Amino acid sequence: MAKLIKNIDIYTGVGVVKNGFLRFSNKIEEIGEAKAFVTKGDDQVITVPKGAIIVPGFIDVHTHGGYGFDTMDADVDGLNRFMENLRREGLTSVFPTTITQTKDNIKKALVSVAEAAKNNSMIRGIHLEGPFINADMNGAQPAEYVIRPDLALFKNWQKDADGLIKLVTYAPEKSGSAFEAGLHNMGVVLSAGHTNQSYFKMNKGQTLASHVTHLYNRQSQLEGREPGVTGYGVLTPSIKVEVIADGVHVSPEMIKLAYQLKGAKNIEVITDSMRAKGQKENEVSELGGQKVIVKNGAARLENGHLAGSVLKYILAFRNIQKFTGASIEEAVLMTSVNQAREFGLNDVGSLEVGKRANFNLLNSDQDLLENFLDGDGLKAVDQK
Template sequence: MTTVLTHATIYTGHEVIRDGYLRFDQQLQAVGPMSDYQPAPSDEARIDLTGQTVVPGFIDVHSHGGYGYDAMDGNADQINAMVQQMTANEGVTTYFATTMTQSHQNIATALQAVHQAATTNPVIQGIHLEGPFVSPVFKGAQPEEYIEAPDLTAFKAWNELAGGMIKVVTYAPENPGSREFERYCLAHGIVLSVGHSNATRAEMKHSLATHVTHLYNAQRGLQHREPGVTGHALLEANLYTEMIADGFHVYPDMIKLAYELKGADRMELVTDSMRAKGMPEGTSELGGQTVIVKDKQARLTNGHLAGSVLRFPDAFKNIIQFTGCSIADAVQMSSGNQAREFNLTQKGSLTVGKDADLNVLDSDLNLQMTFSLGRLFTPARVNQ
């Protein structure tokens, strides 16, 4: 059935329509001001959204898990259940399941499971391979015993098992063999992302990467005599930078600094969430490591941050609070940039012909409902 949302403030990703309507089934059929609205001759479900805001569905390109599940569990049914929770409770309508540094067999099993899950769940549009080709100096929560230099043979086999779904790979470009690895990825449309890296600015300049994993975190930081990964990311206008906007991974003032330097066009909100998201606080697990969740923070027993329990709607609200950016800029950072960078041609904006992926927010920007390919989802616990 066709659905029409009326009298909403609509952020299309290109313009703002203050009193507008959207008509859609699985794809968007019409978007415009209410002055252009004409009721359809056939039946359609009409929802009055007076006082509410519509934005494109959120795109999370870096998330390991949530709601008790993790991509590394290697279970397609559980991955599907996890992603459905993210769609309903967080408005995530496009998702890149993210792996982590583990044994070759565990990575292979996870990739196969994600590929299988994606055959029945169109929200899953890609895979983010985080590790194992990273640096032990900035391993973060990546288990050091499995860290290695790029293994192109293994990577080719993984991408085949994944059905070509690997869209982005986090690696350390200072590792031996990185140039050959980079050339293969570029030839196969895989975005290169520097993360968990001890690279200097000079080494970064020789890299072919165009993306930086969770800016500031688990990377050689900005120093007055060595810009490192962070300084390079802030200086180079072409680099996309992920941001975990929970206020714990990065101090809010440093998020604002990145926003002032990069602008809304090169920052992408991610959650980097792990299985404990959406679950009661206490003991959890990440990559075989014990994680303690307390006060909305997930930490290993040594105190290091281990992913997050950040919900995407909170990241959306936080980026506005931390930087003073507009809702339109937040839309760019939560969907538009991801769609452009990863060539998600049917996603990222509310344009006629694109997939009907959209979120309805109240006056406080709390998520009220989500439409994914036109299918309605509502949060189980609104505003939590």
């Protein structure tokens, strides 16, 4: 029996269907304008409020954890509970993200994600953030575990991860061409992050980085005579950039600048969330074995460094529109379509016949009402 939602505006990722209908099971079976709708007797009709809209399920390629869980816990059951909580933020595809730690701890985390992914359709990749970074730009990454890029080690980790590592944050200035070429040839996206590399070295083709990790944060900055990695991200048309749209990591004005320079097709909204997301403020948490305290919506180490975010994705979806003036269609690009295209997730990211029925039902205020994963609905609880 197929499910049916009708008389609703649908933002597909490739266009907008006004006053449309969506028929689906685990995949999208039919989508179109209401005037083309043909009743089928066995449809299960889902009633929606006036002014509601449908958008593709969100994709976060950079999240360490939340709701008391961290990827580095190497806990399969905990990871599955984390995924379930992320659905209540509108997510349907996720890259659990590691942190700079011991080689053994990273291996354990990779093995656990690979194990969970066998039975969890939300887990579509792994983001390896560190340990191949610049220790001087570590931020909340434990500097004592930073190591130089090591292709042989990475190949072993990729085996441990069953090939799921799709994105690697590293410092180009600490890397050699063999490391970059090795990852590139394996189909892994290289992302400049926690780096002090010069714009001019990046821009002269001395890197295969095609992605910039959390734009503006822990990287060489835009300056009068040195545009830095931030400049490389915003000035190079082909480069995809991540943006933490919480208004804490980056000011709304600078997010708007990136949007004006890059356009919606080259920005990917991330949360970079950590264990404390979903917990009460002023409760003590941790990241990579470091004490973290959340206050006024910001997670910080004892030294004051930001330690990831407590951002919920549905809020990021609204914020990216608020901060930049982007349309809903453009917000869909930045929260679903771009990620799917960059990482070859061909069965998600947009709402088209034959693709997985991963989408969100939002009310007229863009609050999440229900998340659909492979056609299975889950009511939203809290999005504040």
